Amino acid sequence: MKVKYNLKKTEAHTKARLGEIEWNGKTFETPMFMPVGTQATVKTLSPEEVIECGSGIVLANTYHLWLRPGEDIVKEGGGIHEFMNYHNGPILTDSGGYQVFSLAHSKDISEEGVKFKNQYDGSPLFLTPEKSIAIQEALGSDIMMSFDECLAASAPYEYQKASVERTIRWAKRGKDAHKTEDQCLFGIVQGGPYEDLRKHSAIETVKLDFDGYSIGGVANDGESKEDMYKAIDYSVPYLPEDKMRYLMGVGDPIDLVEGVIRGVDVFDCVTPTRLARHGNAYTKYGKLNIKNSKYKRDFSPLSEQCDCYACKHYTKAYIHHLIKCDEVFGARLLSIHNIRFLIHLTEELREAIKNDNILEFRDRFIEDYYGQKQ
RNA sequence: CCGAAAUUGGUGAAGUGGUUAACACGCCGGAUUGUGGCUCCGGUAUGCGUGGGUUCGAUCCCCACAUUUCGGC
Numbered sequence: 001m002k003v004k005y006n007l008k009k010t011e012a013h014t015k016a017r018l019g020e021i022e023w024n025g026k027t028f029e030t031p032m033f034m035p036v037g038t039q040a041t042v043k044t045l046s047p048e049e050v051i052e053c054g055s056g057i058v059l060a061n062t063y064h065l066w067l068r069p070g071e072d073i074v075k076e077g078g079g080i081h082e083f084m085n086y087h088n089g090p091i092l093t094d095s096g097g098y099q100v101f102s103l104a105h106s107k108d109i110s111e112e113g114v115k116f117k118n119q120y121d122g123s124p125l126f127l128t129p130e131k132s133i134a135i136q137e138a139l140g141s142d143i144m145m146s147f148d149e150c151l152a153a154s155a156p157y158e159y160q161k162a163s164v165e166r167t168i169r170w171a172k173r174g175k176d177a178h179k180t181e182d183q184c185l186f187g188i189v190q191g192g193p194y195e196d197l198r199k200h201s202a203i204e205t206v207k208l209d210f211d212g213y214s215i216g217g218v219a220n221d222g223e224s225k226e227d228m229y230k231a232i233d234y235s236v237p238y239l240p241e242d243k244m245r246y247l248m249g250v251g252d253p254i255d256l257v258e259g260v261i262r263g264v265d266v267f268d269c270v271t272p273t274r275l276a277r278h279g280n281a282y283t284k285y286g287k288l289n290i291k292n293s294k295y296k297r298d299f300s301p302l303s304e305q306c307d308c309y310a311c312k313h314y315t316k317a318y319i320h321h322l323i324k325c326d327e328v329f330g331a332r333l334l335s336i337h338n339i340r341f342l343i344h345l346t347e348e349l350r351e352a353i354k355n356d357n358i359l360e361f362r363d364r365f366i367e368d369y370y371g372q373k374q
Numbered sequence: 375c376c377g378a379a380a381u382u383g384g385u386g387a388a389g390u391g392g393u394u395a396a397c398a399c400g401c402c403g404g405a406u407u408g409u410g411g412c413u414c415c416g417g418u419a420u421g422c423g424u425g426g427g428u429u430c431g432a433u434c435c436c437c438a439c440a441u442u443u444c445g446g447c
Contacts, residue, residue, distance in 0.1 A: 043409080064410085095408085098409090150408070216408065218408095228407090267407095268407095270407070270408085271407055291402095292403080
């Protein structure tokens with residue numbers, strides 16, 4: 001069944017929205033954080049563990065699954081849900097647009113599509129908007145992304161301007177290529193930190209009438225948070241009220257809060273799992289590095305108020321030991337904790353929207369998060 | 375007891391008669407935002423077994439001593 005979004009309420013003092021996503025007879029509330037499972041797995045976690053964190057939608061990646069194992073194999077395996085055994089909620093696939101940013105050179109990008117070098121065997125690859133849609137249809141995700149060019153915020157204005165136009169043309173091509181009935185397709189707004197480009201990109205993309213809209217091209221350049229928030233503010237006013245809004249690749253706990261206030265519904269980010277693998281844990285009072293020697297004999301949980309599996313059963317000293325020894329169970333415990341932390345944060349944000357006190361929530365959150373460290 | 379070789383940071387070690395003693399690991403920190411990478415970036419020996427000597431200058435050359443290893447009686 002096709003994913004459907006319903007707007008339920010807008011917070012009294014901000015653009016923050018409470019919504020729900022319907023899928024297969026289930027409903028999931030937004031704002032929502034979506035764990036990233038690039039290779040059809042949320043790194044180090046079983047689907048059961050992901051679900052226990054409170055997950056709804058989970059991400060997978062078109063480019064990576066195209067290369068390995070190949071979309072045909074995923075399809076043969078019964079589709080992405082069956083293949084990875086995630087049946088709890090919808091699966092969203094990124095189009096490969098981000099890989100244009102992270103893996104291709106600018107000279108590899110043409111009007112027709114993007115040239116890649118296969119990272120496993122060096123063979124030439126060519127990804128186009130039509131190809132991206134075909135792969136996503138074969139994968140069987142519930143929400144597909146348009147194939148876009150994702151840029152660093154610092155890319156020159158003239159390049160951004162030309163790129164936005166191309167991304168719009170690519171969006172149209174992808175939409176025309178999309179044939180399945182039960183899969184949503186989202187358009188992506190680009191335009192860097194520029195008001196005119198964001199506005200133009202949003203208006204033109206919305207004209208193509210997608211099932212939902214993403215805001216892309218943020219938070220991948222070390223741009224200031226102010227610039228990132230501007231990119232959101234310049235895009236959101238032109239997006240329809242009744243469609244889901246997805247801020248791609250974000251993020252940071254504070255950015256979740258600021259994004260929701262600015263009218264964003266869903267987020268995804270690799271940081272909870274990547275930070276975990278590198279020994280970091282989110283807490284209400286900021287990020288902590290479990291490798292720090294001060295945790296060697298700290299027999300308390302990562303967070304006293306956290307209800308995750310790691311916090312219920314394990315101490316900082318134990319996780320410190322695991323991470324220092326490069327044991328995968330340490331990465332798994334921290335991943336569970338970090339994903340739960342972000343999902344729990346969205347639960348609190350939904351509560352604040354219901355209570356019309358999200359600005360107070362933000363002030364308290366910032367005070368704790370950036371205040372005195374634990 | 376005699377002879378030979380060795381002695382550089384927490385560890386394994388490179389090195390040279392002349393500015394800040396290589397590198398690796400470890401240790402101490404930091405980074406990380408639509409995941410190529412269990413990755414990346416910093417810091418970490420005022421010191422080269424001890425004491426003398428030669429030299430403008432010694433971790434590097436010489437002497438003695440200590441310790442270790444190997445061989446001989």
